[in-house]
Amino acid sequence: MHELAAALVGRREVAEDMWVLSFVAGPIGAEARPGQFVNLGLPAGPLLRRPFSVYRVEGEVVEVVLKAVGVGTRMLLDLLPGQAVSCLGPLGRPFALSAEAGPVALVSGGLGVAPMIMAAREAKRLGLPVTWFHGARSAQHLSREWEGDQVVWATDDGSRGLTGSILNAVPDGLGQVLACGPNPMLKAVAAKWPLAQVALETYMGCGTGVCLGCAVPLVAGGFDRACTEGPIYRAADVDWDRLPGHLSYAE
Amino acid sequence: MHELAAALVGRREVAEDMWVLSFVAGPIGAEARPGQFVNLGLPAGPLLRRPFSVYRVEGEVVEVVLKAVGVGTRMLLDLLPGQAVSCLGPLGRPFALSAEAGPVALVSGGLGVAPMIMAAREAKRLGLPVTWFHGARSAQHLSREWEGDQVVWATDDGSRGLTGSILNAVPDGLGQVLACGPNPMLKAVAAKWPLAQVALETYMGCGTGVCLGCAVPLVAGGFDRACTEGPIYRAADVDWDRLPGHLSYAE
Amino acid sequence: MSPALSVVTGGISLKGPVMAASGTFGYGTEVPLLDRAALGGMVSKGVTLRPRQGAPPSRIVETPSGMINAIGLQNPGVDAVIADYAPKWAAWDFPVLVNVNGETVDEYAEVARRLDGVPGVAGIELNISCPNVEAGGMWFGNDPASAAAVTQAVRRASKLPLWVKLTPNVTDIAAIARAVESVGADAISAVNTFTGMSIDLHTGQPRLANRSGGLSGPAIRPAALYLAYQAVRAVAIPVIGIGGISTAEDALEFLYAGCSAVQVGTATFVNPRAIANIHQGLIAHLSHKGVVTLAELSRIT
Amino acid sequence: MSPALSVVTGGISLKGPVMAASGTFGYGTEVPLLDRAALGGMVSKGVTLRPRQGAPPSRIVETPSGMINAIGLQNPGVDAVIADYAPKWAAWDFPVLVNVNGETVDEYAEVARRLDGVPGVAGIELNISCPNVEAGGMWFGNDPASAAAVTQAVRRASKLPLWVKLTPNVTDIAAIARAVESVGADAISAVNTFTGMSIDLHTGQPRLANRSGGLSGPAIRPAALYLAYQAVRAVAIPVIGIGGISTAEDALEFLYAGCSAVQVGTATFVNPRAIANIHQGLIAHLSHKGVVTLAELSRIT
Ligand SMILES: Cc1cc2nc3c(=O)[nH]c(=O)nc-3n(C[C@H](O)[C@H](O)[C@H](O)COP(=O)(O)OP(=O)(O)OC[C@H]3O[C@@H](n4cnc5c(N)ncnc54)[C@H](O)[C@@H]3O)c2cc1C
Ligand SMILES: Cc1cc2nc3c(=O)[nH]c(=O)nc-3n(C[C@H](O)[C@H](O)[C@H](O)COP(=O)(O)OP(=O)(O)OC[C@H]3O[C@@H](n4cnc5c(N)ncnc54)[C@H](O)[C@@H]3O)c2cc1C
Numbered sequence A, B: 001m002h003e004l005a006a007a008l009v010g011r012r013e014v015a016e017d018m019w020v021l022s023f024v025a026g027p028i029g030a031e032a033r034p035g036q037f038v039n040l041g042l043p044a045g046p047l048l049r050r051p052f053s054v055y056r057v058e059g060e061v062v063e064v065v066l067k068a069v070g071v072g073t074r075m076l077l078d079l080l081p082g083q084a085v086s087c088l089g090p091l092g093r094p095f096a097l098s099a100e101a102g103p104v105a106l107v108s109g110g111l112g113v114a115p116m117i118m119a120a121r122e123a124k125r126l127g128l129p130v131t132w133f134h135g136a137r138s139a140q141h142l143s144r145e146w147e148g149d150q151v152v153w154a155t156d157d158g159s160r161g162l163t164g165s166i167l168n169a170v171p172d173g174l175g176q177v178l179a180c181g182p183n184p185m186l187k188a189v190a191a192k193w194p195l196a197q198v199a200l201e202t203y204m205g206c207g208t209g210v211c212l213g214c215a216v217p218l219v220a221g222g223f224d225r226a227c228t229e230g231p232i233y234r235a236a237d238v239d240w241d242r243l244p245g246h247l248s249y250a251e
Numbered sequence C, D: 001m002s003p004a005l006s007v008v009t010g011g012i013s014l015k016g017p018v019m020a021a022s023g024t025f026g027y028g029t030e031v032p033l034l035d036r037a038a039l040g041g042m043v044s045k046g047v048t049l050r051p052r053q054g055a056p057p058s059r060i061v062e063t064p065s066g067m068i069n070a071i072g073l074q075n076p077g078v079d080a081v082i083a084d085y086a087p088k089w090a091a092w093d094f095p096v097l098v099n100v101n102g103e104t105v106d107e108y109a110e111v112a113r114r115l116d117g118v119p120g121v122a123g124i125e126l127n128i129s130c131p132n133v134e135a136g137g138m139w140f141g142n143d144p145a146s147a148a149a150v151t152q153a154v155r156r157a158s159k160l161p162l163w164v165k166l167t168p169n170v171t172d173i174a175a176i177a178r179a180v181e182s183v184g185a186d187a188i189s190a191v192n193t194f195t196g197m198s199i200d201l202h203t204g205q206p207r208l209a210n211r212s213g214g215l216s217g218p219a220i221r222p223a224a225l226y227l228a229y230q231a232v233r234a235v236a237i238p239v240i241g242i243g244g245i246s247t248a249e250d251a252l253e254f255l256y257a258g259c260s261a262v263q264v265g266t267a268t269f270v271n272p273r274a275i276a277n278i279h280q281g282l283i284a285h286l287s288h289k290g291v292v293t294l295a296e297l298s299r300i301t
């Protein structure tokens, strides 16, 4: 874990209103694994840090992808090149990919693309076939960036790719399903693929395991910490009905 | 009175660590009189606005002069060209200059230059002779900018101009003395020139007369509002011993 | 149909649910930038029987998302307020309540008596966050008995609509709310400022000449909202929500908590147009929800 | 000579005046970035007799310069804490106090009894901001009598140094401070969180599953400082200042107000190195003032 001042060095739009921000954060990038996140602090921003999945690492550069949903994300998107944020990470437990567990399906809804580039790269490193299934409201909300062997798109309005939920596009029998998106979508993932690994969202206080603010209700009873035991869960382990759905991925 | 988003268009250093910031705020500039101030609000800054004398008006541009003394002034100096602040003004009562009252002495200590360019221009407009007496700790703290017929400098360490308090440089018998600087300096002005007009500093809540936070203790008893009845006072009217001296002009 | 925001509450017809809070709007003769069509009503700066010079400076200090003030009730006294301001208020199209203060029960009652029947004075807001000099300086608002005593005396001295403004610095705000309701308060204003302090490390002394003062602004909003909600649950009379409201969303939190209207204080210092912005935002929210009156908004359960 | 910041207070030898506050530092086994040489001591997450799962999410919500939490005392129970963490604490060079919670006087006393004599447990911090189930859910800390009752029971159950942590949600904190002092508290921790609430306008319901929670962070500092100062003036035992401390300047305000040490909570979430930064800042301030111990710092008069 590191905490450092990370300067913004780049910004690109990958879907309508969806931006990738590039920060210089070498030591964090060097350690980051797919599914882990960074907690970004804005010098003159809101009190608490904001968690973002590590989207991509290129050399010294660590990238995150986001939309403006509130004060923190708006301020991040207003940063000018050269301005710095405090970057804390990498945090949380990564996806567990196994070279033996067969082909990989990456399933993302909207901003759920966030951890998937890292996951695609790791899967390819392990020599696994990778298909990315990506859904969004309509064509312009689909991210232009994807990795792996192939991508399958679906839109709610049918303006590009298949029509309807991306979940319907995922065939049965894939070895390893990794999913990220609004909590209600992940609940549906859990119903279809109980063993899928899902990247969850909760409110976070510290991001480092000390506040117990990021409680994830477990089927086994009790709660654990999205920032420490999570944010990656086996879909069947989460008690979805007790997990609030009103977070930012939900539009 | 206007409130508008004023974009930064320029910045120049006029003494060590003392900067002039230029904002586009035409309607405010058009109304501003010497000694009046603007109250600047920073979008992601501290809660309350920060008051600054109008330093100079050039067409659409309104300038203020400042040093970094705390969070607000630091953020103002970190603004990049094109970024905007909320500018409220012009506020307060201006200096009263009279074409009949004789030659003008502008007496400034440190950042006390703030209202003097405007005053010098007004005095010249009225056809009055203007001498500017300016003091600071040492040569590099003297502002490079002055207007009027001539300038007289003094430094505490004698590194430029006369040595010691600038007040000693001001001859007797000048018709109109206008002074601005740390409150303790203004107290000394009051002792020498009871009829001098001084530009005061107090903490301010609203800047518009509704909070009563900017109380100035009067010799006549009671308090009035620096933002409304002030910030310009006849030196003899202020009960200097009851006015806090720990504000920012005091270094 | 565009939303209708006028509301009759605590015996007063407000033009809208967003009012200016006491001590943050003077006597209503300043704040030129505000579009007054948006003003539901206003409460005057705190008024006392005799003129008061107020506290020496420094009177305010900024804090994270807030400020502490110790103005010391500077005001020209009730007679001057009646002579100089009430005639103006009488001509305005929004109601003005006078914020009434005192050091003794009799003083409060006398101020109320003089306000009774004065054209332009729509009602009284009783500020019970004042030290009771007959009870060793403990605040009137600090316990149900003294809060009720002063409320009752004022109730008897005046027929004006009577709102009682509660202090948040208490263990059980519900008990105080019930006590003042039981002696005839028409509404409750909740809340006043939290007592706070700030120390200047250069001087090693409190920054405020009065040593401590009242904390206001966004910092207190969550705590004020909780207390206003406690008051709502405790009484049948309307509750006016106050504390840190800067945006329409903030105001809506208090309205969803069951408040009938809100007052905006510190936000006006930050943005003289705050009240109008909040008013506009409320209209937008109601339109969005497809309702035309505040009463149709759902309340938390 | 460089300043010596160690301080013996409330029966405990702190390595320095800056401690980690309960519930913001776990059991001390996390926060890897913090230079632990700077840590004066720590207070554990609140512990109860039996394990508690805590409140459902959402448990936290951000507010202007603050946050509200309703964690619901999630903890593995005192026996697990003794078994799993105390042995680690015994090896550390800074003292660990256990934050003790309960629903009845007996439960508090039983937790204290089990902690007595456990190596690694330097003392007890009694959290009396808990509902007393035998008294209709009113908090123990809400009145002097119940605060004294629980303090006395714990005092009898354990010989450990006993700090009592006060709630700010009271009318007269001085009376509570005196009450717990009179039955043997060794120090007072002032203060816990202010009760606050936040409403989600999308759902029309409170954001926290627990509806209300505790407001912490810079927003509360001025109010916390005032209350800590009231406690300092009320009692002879040491007072530990808590509430919104993020910088050395913030800590110094509490020290100038007469506190013997401070605890840092929410600031650690924002910056895991906050405690070390504050510690360094205090050293710099003392050097600047030319004094070598905290005791030489002047206090407000
Ligand atoms: C492990 C993790 C990884 C995440 N990765 C990404 C990512 O890669 N890209 C991305 O765009 N977002 C991501 N998020 C969500 C992101 O943290 C929130 O969108 C962000 O904190 C909102 O901040 P704000 O100030 O803009 O919004 P706020 O003004 O705080 O709130 C706006 C909206 O965001 C929601 N929100 C606020 N805080 C959080 C929070 N801590 N967690 C979840 N929702 C919140 C609120 O419900 C509200 O609807 C992630 C969250 C977690 C927990
Ligand atoms: C009518 C008026 C005109 C002014 N004109 C100028 C000017 O032209 N140039 C300039 O540099 N400064 C001017 N000041 C002072 C300026 O407003 C303060 O320096 C500024 O508010 C400090 O903000 P900050 O956030 O940087 O400091 P803070 O972090 O708030 O405090 C830093 C220091 O500034 C002092 N200070 C803070 N707020 C105020 C305040 N409202 N008034 C006075 N002192 C304060 C504090 O005592 C402290 O020592 C003026 C003040 C007034 C009242």
Ligand SMILES: Cc1cc2nc3c(=O)[nH]c(=O)nc-3n(C[C@H](O)[C@H](O)[C@H](O)COP(=O)(O)O)c2cc1C
Pocket: B205, B211, B212, B213, C021, C022, C023, C024, C045, C046, C047, C069, C071, C073, C099, C127, C165, C191, C192, C193, C215, C216, C217, C218, C220, C242, C243, C244, C245, C263, C264, C265, C266, C267
């Ligand atoms: C400068 C100032 C002066 C105030 N004066 C009074 C007053 O005279 N009487 C009163 O009842 N409340 C007074 N208040 C309290 C406000 O009316 C309001 O209750 C409080 O500030 C909380 O609201 P806010 O956070 O919106 O400011 C004053 C507040 C401020 C900031």
Ligand SMILES: Cc1cc2nc3c(=O)[nH]c(=O)nc-3n(C[C@H](O)[C@H](O)[C@H](O)COP(=O)(O)O)c2cc1C
Pocket: A205, A211, A212, A213, D021, D022, D023, D024, D045, D046, D047, D069, D071, D073, D099, D127, D165, D191, D192, D193, D214, D215, D216, D217, D218, D220, D242, D243, D244, D245, D263, D264, D265, D266, D267
């Ligand atoms: C997430 C969280 C959990 C807390 N848990 C406890 C607790 O278990 N026991 C306790 O006495 N105080 C608890 N507190 C209160 C803090 O110890 C502290 O008194 C309060 O947060 C004010 O300090 P701060 O503003 O520095 O955070 C908790 C605070 C937070 C933010």
Ligand code: FES
Pocket: A203, A204, A205, A206, A207, A208, A209, A210, A211, A212, A213, A214, A225, A226, A227, A228
């Ligand atoms: S965010 Fe604090 S424990 Fe997870």
Ligand code: FES
Pocket: B203, B204, B205, B206, B207, B208, B209, B210, B211, B212, B213, B214, B225, B226, B227, B228
């Ligand atoms: S600053 Fe508010 S009245 Fe002057």
